[in-house]
Amino acid sequence: xxxxxxxxxxxxxxxxxxxxxxxxxxxxxxxxxxxxxxxxxxxxxxxxxxxxxxxxxxxxxxxxxxxxxx
Numbered sequence: 001x002x003x004x005x006x007x008x009x010x011x012x013x014x015x016x017x018x019x020x021x022x023x024x025x026x027x028x029x030x031x032x033x034x035x036x037x038x039x040x041x042x043x044x045x046x047x048x049x050x051x052x053x054x055x056x057x058x059x060x061x062x063x064x065x066x067x068x069x070x
Contacts, residue, residue, distance in 0.1 A: 005056070019044055 005012070023044065027037050 005052075016048070019048075 020041075023040055024037075027040070032040070
């Protein structure tokens with residue numbers, strides 16, 4: 001499971017960097033409050049963690065390992 005994350009570390013890092021950079025650019029353009037920025041970052045984090053879990057589960061299934069036994 002961790003091999004999947006290690007294999008895609010560069011892609012994950014680039015994606016997170018562009019998300020945060022783009023988010024702050026748009027937040028400054030739209031004059032969002034600190035609370036709005038915080039809510040946006042938290043929701044982006046939750047979405048990112050959800051996608052990571054889904055990707056890890058798919059990778060585990062493709063190897064034929066049951067999620068309950070590992």
